[in-house]
Amino acid sequence: MSLRYLTAGETHGPQLTAIIEGLPSNMRIDFEALNFQLHRRQKGYGRGRRMQIEKDTAQIVGGVRHGYTTGAPVALVVENKDFTHWRNIMNVEPIEGSDEEKRRVFRPRPGHADLNGGLKYNLKDLRNVLERSSARETAVRVACGAIARQFLEQFGIKIAGQVIRIGEIEAPPHNLPIDELIERTEASSVRVVDPETEKKMEAYIDQIKKEGDSIGGIVECIIEGLPVGLGSHVQYDRKLDGRIAQGVMSINAFKGVEVGIGFEAGRLRGSQVHDEIMYNEERGYHRATNRLGGFEGGMTNGMPIVVRGVMKPIPTLYKPLQSVDIDTKEPFTAQVERSDACAVPAASVVMEHVVTWEVAKAFLEKFGGDSMEEIRANYENYLSQLENY
Numbered sequence: 468m469s470l471r472y473l474t475a476g477e478t479h480g481p482q483l484t485a486i487i488e489g490l491p492s493n494m495r496i497d498f499e500a501l502n503f504q505l506h507r508r509q510k511g512y513g514r515g516r517r518m519q520i521e522k523d524t525a526q527i528v529g530g531v532r533h534g535y536t537t538g539a540p541v542a543l544v545v546e547n548k549d550f551t552h553w554r555n556i557m558n559v560e561p562i563e564g565s566d567e568e569k570r571r572v573f574r575p576r577p578g579h580a581d582l583n584g585g586l587k588y589n590l591k592d593l594r595n596v597l598e599r600s601s602a603r604e605t606a607v608r609v610a611c612g613a614i615a616r617q618f619l620e621q622f623g624i625k626i627a628g629q630v631i632r633i634g635e636i637e638a639p640p641h642n643l644p645i646d647e648l649i650e651r652t653e654a655s656s657v658r659v660v661d662p663e664t665e666k667k668m669e670a671y672i673d674q675i676k677k678e679g680d681s682i683g684g685i686v687e688c689i690i691e692g693l694p695v696g697l698g699s700h701v702q703y704d705r706k707l708d709g710r711i712a713q714g715v716m717s718i719n720a721f722k723g724v725e726v727g728i729g730f731e732a733g734r735l736r737g738s739q740v741h742d743e744i745m746y747n748e749e750r751g752y753h754r755a756t757n758r759l760g761g762f763e764g765g766m767t768n769g770m771p772i773v774v775r776g777v778m779k780p781i782p783t784l785y786k787p788l789q790s791v792d793i794d795t796k797e798p799f800t801a802q803v804e805r806s807d808a809c810a811v812p813a814a815s816v817v818m819e820h821v822v823t824w825e826v827a828k829a830f831l832e833k834f835g836g837d838s839m840e841e842i843r844a845n846y847e848n849y850l851s852q853l854e855n856y
C-alpha cells in the first residue's frame with residue numbers, strides 16, 4: 468500500500484482533519500518540528516487579518532504512541548480559532564434567519580471556485596463551495612508534508628524553499644549551499660535571501676494593497692541528498708516529475724510548474740540544456756550541471772530536485788471585479804470577503820511540503836517496508852548496489 472492522505476474540513480468550520488495511511492512504524496514524530504512548519508506557513512508579508520486570529524498547531528489523534536508511529540493510520544487535526552466567530556453561520560443544524568445572518572454568498576467571485584462549484588453541485592449558497600475551496604486546507608497539507616519531511620530527514624535529505632518573484636520584483640540568482648539558503652530565507656519576511664530584494668518586495672506589496680489589488684509570483688523548492696532512481700520511466704503514472712507537477716498544480720492558485728530550467732528549455736539548444744555525465748571515486752556518477760532539475764526519464768538522477776511553481780494573484784480584490792447575482796442574473800460586483808493581498812511567501816512553504824510528500828511517497832515505494840528498520844536496511848542495501856555498479 469502506498470503512502471496517501473485525505474483531508475476534510477471547512478475554512479470557517481471547527482477544524483481541519485487529515486488521515487495519513489502507509490507510514491512505517493517506529494518513526495519518531497517531533498511535534499515541535501511539525502508545528503514549526505505550520506508556523507512558517509502562517510508567516511509572510513502580505514497576508515490578511517485571518518492569520519492574526521489563527522495559531523496553527525497540529526494535534527495527533529491516532530497512529531502515534533509515546534512519540535512513535537505504530538504503523539496504524541495517523542490522524543491529525545488543526546483547529547480553526549476563527550470558528551468562534553462563525554459558529555452560527557457554519558452550524559450543521561438547520562437555522563432560521565435571513566441571507567444576511569447566514570452570510571449567504573450569491574455573487575460569485577471571479578477567479579474562485581464559487582460559480583463552477585455552485586453550478587456543479589447545485590448549491591444556491593456559494594459559501595458551500597468557498598468553505599472547502601479555500602486555501603485554509605493547505606494547513607493540513609503542510610502538516611502531512613511536515614511528517615513526510617521528518618521521514619526523509621532521517622535519511623539525510625534536506626528540503627528548502629524560496630520566493631523567486633513577486634509581481635515585477637525578481638530575486639537575484641545565487642549559489643548558496645542549502646543550509647545557508649534555509650537559514651537566510653527563514654529570516655526573511657518574503658522568503659528571499661537578499662535583504663534589498665526583501666525591502667523592495669515589501670514596498671511593492673504595500674503599494675498593491677493600497678490600490679485594492681493583489682499580486683502573485685514564483686516560488687522554488689529544492690531537495691538535496693536523494694539517491695538515483697526514485698520514480699520510474701516504465702509507466703506514465705510512476706514518473707516522479709509528473710507526480711510532483713500534479714501535486715504543485717493542485718495547490719490553490721497555482722497556474723504552472725517547471726522542473727529545472729523548465730520553459731527556458733524551449734529556447735535553448737541541446738548542448739546548452741543537457742547535463743553531462745561525470746564519474747569519480749568520491750562522488751560516483753554525477754552531473755557537471757543541473758539544468759534538468761534532478762530528473763531524467765521520470766527518475767531522480769542524484770542531483771538536487773529543483774521545482775518551480777507560479778501562483779496567480781489572489782482573486783478576492785478590495786476593488787471587486789464584475790460578476791452576476793445568481794438570483795437575479797443582474798450584473799453586480801463580486802462579494803468581498805476579507806482577503807490576503809499576497810500569499811506567495813506562504814505558498815512557497817505549501818509547495819515545499821507538497822513536493823516533499825511526493826518524494827517521500829516515491830521513497831517508500833522504492834525502499835518500502837513496514838518499519839523504519841526494514842526501510843533503512845533496504846535503503847542501505849540499495850546504496851551498496853549503487854556503489855558496486
Ligand SMILES: Cc1cc2nc3c(=O)[nH]c(=O)nc-3n(C[C@H](O)[C@H](O)[C@H](O)COP(=O)(O)O)c2cc1C
Pocket residue numbers: 515578579580600601602605718719720721779781782783805806807808810813814817
Ligand atoms: C496560502 C494561500 C493563501 C490564499 N489566500 C487567499 C485569500 O486570502 N483570498 C483569496 O481570494 N484567495 C486566496 N488564495 C487563492 C484561492 O484559494 C484560490 O485562487 C481559489 O481557491 C481558486 O482556486 P484556483 O486559483 O486554484 O483555481 C490563497 C492561496 C494560497 C495558496
Ligand SMILES: C=C(O[C@@H]1CC(C(=O)O)=C[C@@H](OP(=O)(O)O)[C@H]1O)C(=O)O
Pocket residue numbers: 478515516517518521600601602603604605606719804805806807
Ligand atoms: C485561512 C487561510 O487562508 C485563507 C485562504 C483564503 C482563500 O480563499 O483561499 C481566504 C482567506 O480566508 P478568510 O476569508 O477566512 O480570511 C485566507 O485567510 C490560511 O491560509 O490558513
